[in-house]
Amino acid sequence: MKDDLSKLLGSWQAEVPEPADFTRNVWRRIELAESSRRSSFRSWYENVLILLSRPRIAVAMAILAVFAGALAGSGVAHSDNATAYLRSVNPYAQLSGVR
Amino acid sequence: MKRGAVILLVVLCLGAGMGLLSYNLLRDRGSPADWLRKELSLNEEQSARIMALSAEYGPKCAEMCARIMQTDSRLAGLIESSRTVTKEIREALAESDRVRTECRSKMLEHFYEVAAAMPEEKRKKYLDMVFPVVLNPGGPSQWVRPHLAR
Numbered sequence: 001m002k003d004d005l006s007k008l009l010g011s012w013q014a015e016v017p018e019p020a021d022f023t024r025n026v027w028r029r030i031e032l033a034e035s036s037r038r039s040s041f042r043s044w045y046e047n048v049l050i051l052l053s054r055p056r057i058a059v060a061m062a063i064l065a066v067f068a069g070a071l072a073g074s075g076v077a078h079s080d081n082a083t084a085y086l087r088s089v090n091p092y093a094q095l096s097g098v099r
Numbered sequence: 100m101k102r103g104a105v106i107l108l109v110v111l112c113l114g115a116g117m118g119l120l121s122y123n124l125l126r127d128r129g130s131p132a133d134w135l136r137k138e139l140s141l142n143e144e145q146s147a148r149i150m151a152l153s154a155e156y157g158p159k160c161a162e163m164c165a166r167i168m169q170t171d172s173r174l175a176g177l178i179e180s181s182r183t184v185t186k187e188i189r190e191a192l193a194e195s196d197r198v199r200t201e202c203r204s205k206m207l208e209h210f211y212e213v214a215a216a217m218p219e220e221k222r223k224k225y226l227d228m229v230f231p232v233v234l235n236p237g238g239p240s241q242w243v244r245p246h247l248a249r
Contacts, residue, residue, distance in 0.1 A: 048107070049103030049104055049107065051103070052110070053102045053103040053106065061106075061110045062109070065110045065111065065113045065114030065117070066117045067117075068118075069114035069115060069116065069118035069119075069121065070118070070120075070121040072121075073119060073120065073121030073122035073123075074121045074122070074125050076118075076122055077121065077124075077125035077126040077127075078125065080126060081126065081127045081131075081134045081138070082138075084127070084131050084134065085131035085134055085135055086229065086232050087131075088130075088131040088153075088157075088160075089131075089160060089206065089209065089210075089229070089232070090160075090232050091164040091167060091202050091236075092164075092167070092202070092236040093232075094161070094164045095164055095168060
Protein backbone atom coordinates (compact mmCIF):
# COMPACT_ATOMS: atom_id res chain seq x y z
CA MET A 1 0.00 0.00 0.00
CA LYS A 2 2.79 2.38 1.02
CA ASP A 3 4.94 1.35 -2.00
CA ASP A 4 2.02 1.95 -4.36
CA LEU A 5 1.55 5.41 -3.00
CA SER A 6 5.26 6.19 -3.32
CA LYS A 7 5.25 5.01 -6.96
CA LEU A 8 2.16 7.04 -7.70
CA LEU A 9 3.66 10.17 -6.15
CA GLY A 10 6.91 9.56 -8.02
CA SER A 11 5.20 9.33 -11.37
CA TRP A 12 2.91 12.32 -10.77
CA GLN A 13 3.72 15.52 -12.62
CA ALA A 14 2.01 18.83 -12.17
CA GLU A 15 0.22 19.90 -15.28
CA VAL A 16 -0.05 23.59 -14.51
CA PRO A 17 1.11 25.61 -17.50
CA GLU A 18 4.00 27.94 -16.57
CA PRO A 19 3.89 31.37 -18.20
CA ALA A 20 6.60 31.70 -20.84
CA ASP A 21 8.18 34.77 -19.20
CA PHE A 22 7.76 33.54 -15.61
CA THR A 23 11.52 33.36 -14.76
CA ARG A 24 12.25 36.66 -16.51
CA ASN A 25 9.45 38.36 -14.55
CA VAL A 26 10.76 37.06 -11.24
CA TRP A 27 14.26 38.43 -11.95
CA ARG A 28 12.86 41.72 -13.18
CA ARG A 29 10.90 42.16 -9.93
CA ILE A 30 13.98 41.35 -7.84
CA GLU A 31 16.03 43.91 -9.78
CA LEU A 32 13.32 46.55 -9.42
CA ALA A 33 13.06 46.00 -5.66
CA GLU A 34 16.86 46.29 -5.24
CA SER A 35 17.19 49.42 -7.35
CA SER A 36 14.30 51.15 -5.56
CA ARG A 37 15.91 50.33 -2.18
CA ARG A 38 19.24 51.70 -3.44
CA SER A 39 17.68 54.85 -4.83
CA SER A 40 15.64 55.51 -1.67
CA PHE A 41 18.86 55.30 0.43
CA ARG A 42 20.61 57.58 -2.05
CA SER A 43 17.86 60.16 -1.99
CA TRP A 44 17.77 60.05 1.84
CA TYR A 45 21.53 60.58 1.99
CA GLU A 46 21.36 63.40 -0.56
CA ASN A 47 18.60 65.09 1.43
CA VAL A 48 20.77 64.99 4.56
CA LEU A 49 23.69 66.56 2.69
CA ILE A 50 21.46 69.28 1.21
CA LEU A 51 20.09 70.05 4.68
CA LEU A 52 23.61 70.25 6.08
CA SER A 53 24.56 72.80 3.44
CA ARG A 54 22.25 75.29 5.17
CA PRO A 55 24.35 77.35 7.62
CA ARG A 56 21.84 77.24 10.50
CA ILE A 57 21.42 73.49 10.28
CA ALA A 58 25.19 73.02 9.99
CA VAL A 59 25.82 75.11 13.12
CA ALA A 60 23.07 73.28 15.03
CA MET A 61 24.50 69.90 14.02
CA ALA A 62 28.01 70.99 15.03
CA ILE A 63 26.77 72.09 18.47
CA LEU A 64 24.85 68.84 18.83
CA ALA A 65 27.92 66.81 17.85
CA VAL A 66 30.06 68.66 20.40
CA PHE A 67 27.54 67.99 23.19
CA ALA A 68 27.01 64.37 22.16
CA GLY A 69 30.78 63.80 21.98
CA ALA A 70 31.33 65.39 25.39
CA LEU A 71 28.51 63.35 26.91
CA ALA A 72 29.74 60.08 25.41
CA GLY A 73 33.36 60.80 26.41
CA SER A 74 32.44 61.66 29.99
CA GLY A 75 30.16 58.61 30.26
CA VAL A 76 32.89 56.25 29.07
CA ALA A 77 35.49 57.93 31.33
CA HIS A 78 33.18 57.62 34.33
CA SER A 79 32.49 53.99 33.59
CA ASP A 80 36.22 53.27 33.14
CA ASN A 81 37.06 55.00 36.44
CA ALA A 82 34.44 52.98 38.29
CA THR A 83 35.61 49.77 36.62
CA ALA A 84 39.21 50.50 37.63
CA TYR A 85 38.10 50.92 41.26
CA LEU A 86 36.06 47.71 41.20
CA ARG A 87 38.93 45.79 39.65
CA SER A 88 41.26 47.05 42.37
CA VAL A 89 39.07 45.60 45.14
CA ASN A 90 38.05 42.39 43.39
CA PRO A 91 40.57 39.52 43.62
CA TYR A 92 38.73 37.69 40.82
CA ALA A 93 39.21 40.60 38.44
CA GLN A 94 42.90 40.72 39.33
CA LEU A 95 43.24 37.06 38.35
CA SER A 96 42.83 37.88 34.68
CA GLY A 97 45.72 40.36 34.95
CA VAL A 98 48.02 37.81 36.62
CA ARG A 99 47.22 34.85 34.33
CA MET B 100 26.12 68.34 -2.21
CA LYS B 101 29.90 68.40 -1.91
CA ARG B 102 29.66 71.18 0.65
CA GLY B 103 27.17 69.10 2.63
CA ALA B 104 29.55 66.14 2.60
CA VAL B 105 32.41 68.32 3.88
CA ILE B 106 30.17 69.72 6.64
CA LEU B 107 29.07 66.21 7.60
CA LEU B 108 32.71 65.16 7.88
CA VAL B 109 33.54 68.22 9.99
CA VAL B 110 30.54 67.55 12.27
CA LEU B 111 31.58 63.92 12.77
CA CYS B 112 35.19 64.94 13.48
CA LEU B 113 33.99 67.55 15.99
CA GLY B 114 31.91 64.95 17.82
CA ALA B 115 34.72 62.39 17.90
CA GLY B 116 37.29 65.01 18.93
CA MET B 117 35.09 66.28 21.73
CA GLY B 118 34.50 62.71 22.87
CA LEU B 119 38.23 62.01 23.07
CA LEU B 120 38.93 65.32 24.77
CA SER B 121 36.31 64.87 27.47
CA TYR B 122 37.41 61.25 27.99
CA ASN B 123 41.02 62.32 28.52
CA LEU B 124 40.04 65.16 30.83
CA LEU B 125 37.75 63.03 32.99
CA ARG B 126 39.63 59.72 33.02
CA ASP B 127 41.24 59.59 36.43
CA ARG B 128 44.98 58.93 36.37
CA GLY B 129 45.34 58.65 40.14
CA SER B 130 44.72 55.65 42.36
CA PRO B 131 41.25 54.04 42.34
CA ALA B 132 40.75 55.07 45.99
CA ASP B 133 41.57 58.63 45.02
CA TRP B 134 38.92 58.45 42.30
CA LEU B 135 36.40 57.26 44.89
CA ARG B 136 37.19 60.27 47.08
CA LYS B 137 36.51 62.65 44.19
CA GLU B 138 33.48 60.74 42.94
CA LEU B 139 31.73 60.79 46.30
CA SER B 140 33.07 64.24 47.32
CA LEU B 141 34.45 62.94 50.59
CA ASN B 142 36.09 65.25 53.12
CA GLU B 143 39.67 64.95 54.35
CA GLU B 144 38.86 62.79 57.36
CA GLN B 145 36.60 60.36 55.47
CA SER B 146 39.07 60.23 52.65
CA ALA B 147 42.00 59.46 54.98
CA ARG B 148 40.02 56.67 56.66
CA ILE B 149 39.10 55.14 53.29
CA MET B 150 42.67 55.43 52.03
CA ALA B 151 43.87 53.62 55.17
CA LEU B 152 41.25 50.90 54.71
CA SER B 153 42.22 50.51 51.05
CA ALA B 154 45.93 50.30 51.93
CA GLU B 155 45.12 47.64 54.51
CA TYR B 156 42.89 45.70 52.13
CA GLY B 157 45.27 45.81 49.13
CA PRO B 158 47.70 43.09 50.34
CA LYS B 159 44.78 40.95 51.56
CA CYS B 160 43.20 41.22 48.12
CA ALA B 161 46.47 40.19 46.43
CA GLU B 162 46.82 37.27 48.84
CA MET B 163 43.27 36.12 48.06
CA CYS B 164 44.01 36.39 44.36
CA ALA B 165 47.10 34.17 44.85
CA ARG B 166 45.10 31.61 46.86
CA ILE B 167 42.39 31.42 44.19
CA MET B 168 45.09 30.85 41.57
CA GLN B 169 46.73 28.17 43.68
CA THR B 170 43.53 26.19 44.32
CA ASP B 171 42.44 26.61 40.69
CA SER B 172 45.72 25.32 39.33
CA ARG B 173 45.66 22.32 41.71
CA LEU B 174 42.10 21.56 40.61
CA ALA B 175 43.02 21.95 36.93
CA GLY B 176 45.95 19.54 37.37
CA LEU B 177 43.74 16.92 39.04
CA ILE B 178 40.98 17.26 36.43
CA GLU B 179 43.44 16.91 33.55
CA SER B 180 45.12 13.83 35.01
CA SER B 181 41.90 11.94 35.66
CA ARG B 182 38.90 10.58 33.76
CA THR B 183 36.63 10.06 36.75
CA VAL B 184 35.61 12.23 39.68
CA THR B 185 38.01 11.06 42.36
CA LYS B 186 38.01 11.82 46.08
CA GLU B 187 40.91 14.27 45.50
CA ILE B 188 38.95 16.12 42.81
CA ARG B 189 35.95 16.41 45.14
CA GLU B 190 38.17 17.78 47.87
CA ALA B 191 39.88 20.21 45.47
CA LEU B 192 36.48 21.43 44.25
CA ALA B 193 35.34 21.96 47.82
CA GLU B 194 38.60 23.78 48.65
CA SER B 195 38.21 26.03 45.58
CA ASP B 196 34.65 26.88 46.63
CA ARG B 197 35.75 27.49 50.20
CA VAL B 198 38.53 29.90 49.14
CA ARG B 199 36.18 31.76 46.81
CA THR B 200 33.50 32.07 49.48
CA GLU B 201 36.08 33.39 51.91
CA CYS B 202 37.23 35.95 49.32
CA ARG B 203 33.69 37.17 48.72
CA SER B 204 33.09 37.41 52.43
CA LYS B 205 36.29 39.47 52.94
CA MET B 206 35.39 41.67 50.00
CA LEU B 207 31.96 42.35 51.46
CA GLU B 208 33.50 43.03 54.85
CA HIS B 209 35.80 45.62 53.23
CA PHE B 210 32.90 47.25 51.37
CA TYR B 211 30.90 47.60 54.60
CA GLU B 212 33.92 49.11 56.36
CA VAL B 213 34.45 51.62 53.55
CA ALA B 214 30.73 52.45 53.48
CA ALA B 215 30.77 52.98 57.25
CA ALA B 216 33.45 55.66 56.79
CA MET B 217 31.14 57.60 54.47
CA PRO B 218 28.30 59.92 55.30
CA GLU B 219 24.87 58.26 55.25
CA GLU B 220 23.76 59.72 51.90
CA LYS B 221 26.88 58.46 50.10
CA ARG B 222 26.72 54.96 51.55
CA LYS B 223 23.87 53.71 49.40
CA LYS B 224 25.46 55.00 46.23
CA TYR B 225 28.71 53.25 47.09
CA LEU B 226 27.08 49.99 48.09
CA ASP B 227 24.90 49.99 44.95
CA MET B 228 28.09 50.23 42.94
CA VAL B 229 29.99 47.44 44.71
CA PHE B 230 27.25 44.89 45.48
CA PRO B 231 27.19 43.40 41.96
CA VAL B 232 30.85 42.49 42.44
CA VAL B 233 30.02 40.46 45.54
CA LEU B 234 27.01 38.84 43.90
CA ASN B 235 28.91 37.84 40.78
CA PRO B 236 32.64 38.39 41.38
CA GLY B 237 33.93 36.60 38.30
CA GLY B 238 31.19 37.75 35.99
CA PRO B 239 30.56 40.75 33.80
CA SER B 240 29.15 42.72 36.76
CA GLN B 241 32.73 43.71 37.57
CA TRP B 242 32.33 46.02 34.58
CA VAL B 243 30.22 48.61 36.26
CA ARG B 244 26.90 49.62 34.81
CA PRO B 245 26.95 53.41 34.56
CA HIS B 246 23.50 53.92 36.13
CA LEU B 247 24.68 52.14 39.26
CA ALA B 248 27.84 54.12 39.55
CA ARG B 249 26.08 57.46 39.37
